[in-house]
Each structure stands twice: as C-alpha cells, then as structure tokens.
Amino acid sequence: MNDRIKHLAGEHGLDLIGVAKAEPGKYNKHLREWLDKGFEGEMAYMSNNVEKREDPRKLEPWAKTIICAAVNYSADAPYSIDPRPSNQGWIARYAWGDDYHDAFKKTLFGFADAMREDFGEDVQLKVCLDTAPILDRAYAAYSGIGWLGKNTCVIHRKLGSFIFLGEIVTNLELEPTPAETDHCGTCTACIDACPTDAILEPYVLDSRRCISYLTIELRDNIPEEFREDMGTHIFGCDICQDVCPWNRKSPRTQRLEYQPRPGSVAPPIKELLEMSEEDFRQRFRKSPVKRAKYSGLMRNACVAAGNSGDASLISSLKKAAEAAPIVAEHAEWAIRKLGQNDLKNDANE
Numbered sequence: 001m002n003d004r005i006k007h008l009a010g011e012h013g014l015d016l017i018g019v020a021k022a023e024p025g026k027y028n029k030h031l032r033e034w035l036d037k038g039f040e041g042e043m044a045y046m047s048n049n050v051e052k053r054e055d056p057r058k059l060e061p062w063a064k065t066i067i068c069a070a071v072n073y074s075a076d077a078p079y080s081i082d083p084r085p086s087n088q089g090w091i092a093r094y095a096w097g098d099d100y101h102d103a104f105k106k107t108l109f110g111f112a113d114a115m116r117e118d119f120g121e122d123v124q125l126k127v128c129l130d131t132a133p134i135l136d137r138a139y140a141a142y143s144g145i146g147w148l149g150k151n152t153c154v155i156h157r158k159l160g161s162f163i164f165l166g167e168i169v170t171n172l173e174l175e176p177t178p179a180e181t182d183h184c185g186t187c188t189a190c191i192d193a194c195p196t197d198a199i200l201e202p203y204v205l206d207s208r209r210c211i212s213y214l215t216i217e218l219r220d221n222i223p224e225e226f227r228e229d230m231g232t233h234i235f236g237c238d239i240c241q242d243v244c245p246w247n248r249k250s251p252r253t254q255r256l257e258y259q260p261r262p263g264s265v266a267p268p269i270k271e272l273l274e275m276s277e278e279d280f281r282q283r284f285r286k287s288p289v290k291r292a293k294y295s296g297l298m299r300n301a302c303v304a305a306g307n308s309g310d311a312s313l314i315s316s317l318k319k320a321a322e323a324a325p326i327v328a329e330h331a332e333w334a335i336r337k338l339g340q341n342d343l344k345n346d347a348n349e
C-alpha cells in the first residue's frame with residue numbers, strides 16, 4: 001500500500017512522503033514543558049487544543065495514520081548571511097514567492113483526491129497545512145521526512161530544511177516508514193549564528209527571542225533589547241538555516257510559484273518606508289508577507305532602517321511615522337539611533 005501512496009505522491013508533485021502512526025511520539029511530551037516556560041509568546045494557537053496536539057487521535061477519533069508530505073521551496077537566490085548593502089531589508093526565503101498555503105494546499109488536495117479514487121470513498125482523509133493542531137515537525141520526524149535539527153527545523157539529507165510540510169490524517173492503517181537519525185553531530189553553527197540567542201540549547205527555541213516571531217507573530221511593540229540584533233530583517237529570518245551545512249548543497253526548486261517575485265528578497269528599506277497601505281496590498285497580494293499586515297511591516301522596516309546606518313532614511317522614517325502609533329514609536333527609535341550614529345561619525349572625522 002505504501003508503494004502505491006508513494007507513487008501517487010510523486011505524480012502529484014510532492015518531493016517527500018513519509019508515514020507515521022497517529023499517536024504520540026517522543027516529541028509530543030515536550031510540548032507542555034515548552035508552553036509552561038511561555039516560549040510560544042503570543043502564539044495563542046500553540047496553547048489552544050494542547051490535548052489534540054499531544055495526541056492526534058483526539059483531533060479525529062478515527063485517525064490511525066499521518067501521511068507527511070514535503071515540497072522543496074528553496075529558490076536559487078542568495079543567502080541572508082551573504083553581504084548586501086546595509087540599506088536593503090531581508091525577507092525570509094519561504095516568503096519570496098506565492099503564498100504556499102494556496103499552492104501547496106492544491107497539491108495536497110489533489111493527492112488526497114487521487115488516494116480516494118484508489119482506496120474508495122469510505123477512506124477518511126483530512127488534509128492539514130497549518131490548519132489543524134498537529135505537531136507537524138514532530139510527525140515529519142517520526143515519518144522519516146528528516147530529523148529535527150538543533151535549530152528545531154526538519155532537515156532532509158538531500159533537500160535540507162527549506163521544505164514546506166503538510167499532513168494527511170487518515171483512517172488507513174499503513175506501515176510506518178522509519179525515522180531518520182540525527183545528523184547534526186557536533187555542529188553548533190545555528191546556535192552560534194543566531195543573533196538574538198533564541199536557540200537556548202540544542203533543540204530548544206524560545207520563540208519570544210526569535211526574529212521570525214518578532215517580525216511576524218508579535219503584533220505589539222518589538223522589545224528594545226532585540227531591535228539592534230534584528231539587523232535589517234523585515235519579515236522572518238533564515239540565519240539558522242542559511243548557516244546549516246545541510247542546506248549548502250541542497251537542490252533548488254524549479255517550481256514557478258516559489259520563485260522570488262520582483263523585489264521580494266532584499267527590498268530597499270526606503271521603498272518600504274514610503275509604501276502606502278494600498279501599495280502594501282498590491283505588492284504583497286497572495287504573498288506570505290501580507291501576514292505581517294501593513295503596520296507590522298512598517299514597524300519592522302523602521303527597525304531595519306535604524307540598523308542600516310543610513311541617515312538619509314530619516315526623512316522616510318518621519319513620513320512612515322504617520323502610518324500608525326506603533327510605527328511612530330519604532331520610527332522614533334530608528335531616528336534616535338541614526339542620529340547617534342551620525343554624532344559618532346562626526347566625532348570620528
């Protein structure tokens with residue numbers, strides 16, 4: 001049966017497929033501990049439905065198996081750790097192209113339909129793509145899609161970690177595929193490179209310190225203690241994946257939907273600061289970046305401007321401050337910082 005599923009998955013454009021039992025495994029039990037420490041920050045969805053996250057049979061009583069799927073989204077473009085002009089922002093790799101929720105969901109539903117044709121109308125198949133309380137990384141690891149790296153990403157030996165994960169929960173009783181062994185070894189590159197020390201220890205991430213959380217999930221002011229270390233990241237962060245040796249030789253995706261849209265990798269900060277809400281809507285239509293919302297992205301662009309060292313951005317920051325009170329607060333911070341830089345430069349001349 002697994003060979004048939006593998007074949008259908010390949011036909012529907014899935015790069016990787018694995019099968020896990022729909023029951024708790026070794027990672028599920030860490031969830032409560034992680035939540036008890038408050039590491040999820042404002043991601044309330046992580047603390048909702050904990051019982052279901054701990055045991056997928058509580059999500060669907062008929063669940064017997066979780067089929068895990070992955071697609072490579074790594075487009076051929078530079079890494080965030082490569083040198084670039086300081087007045088350009090950075091958008092995380094997964095958000096360069098179209099919103100994966102739309103494209104990947106279509107792929108998964110196509111695969112599920114093909115399975116239904118093969119296994120009959122009575123088979124239960126629930127497609128999940130960030131839509132159900134499932135520990136997607138844990139099940140990807142149980143099913144052998146990859147291992148959970150010290151940076152908490154799922155890493156595949158050939159494709160690396162720039163992969164989207166999706167699941168199909170089913171009542172079919174399938175033979176689980178073996179889990180992958182951990183190939184991180186003695187490497188600590190991701191922990192050493194994280195600018196905000198968000199990876200507290202191998203395999204433990206405090207989301208509240210992570211730039212991805214700070215630029216996307218956090219709706220409030222960004223705590224000042226992290227602003228400088230955020231550099232010019234304006235949406236997400238790839239540093240702990242970009243330094244990972246397993247991503248260095250991974251193949252690039254040819255899928256059109258994940259290729260970078262114009263100006264989506266390292267947009268000039270000035271351009272962002274001067275964007276109207278309507279410009280934002282048009283520019284990031286069907287892009288994952290729209291999740292940050294206009295005021296969120298403007299807030300992030302202000303922090304990036306403050307870290308750019310480019311005092312010519314001050315006039316754009318003053319304009320951006322009119323967008324919303326939260327943007328104004330971050331613009332003021334950035335102006336102060338750029339002003340201090342200017343004073344320092346004057347003193348050194």
Ligand code: SF4
Pocket residue numbers: 151193194195196197198199205209210211212237238239240241
């Ligand atoms: S995404 Fe960035 S901030 Fe978050 S853990 Fe990785 S390197 Fe650190």
Ligand code: SF4
Pocket residue numbers: 149150151152183184185187188189190191240243244245246
């Ligand atoms: S950088 Fe090294 S330690 Fe971190 S996930 Fe990659 S292999 Fe593992």
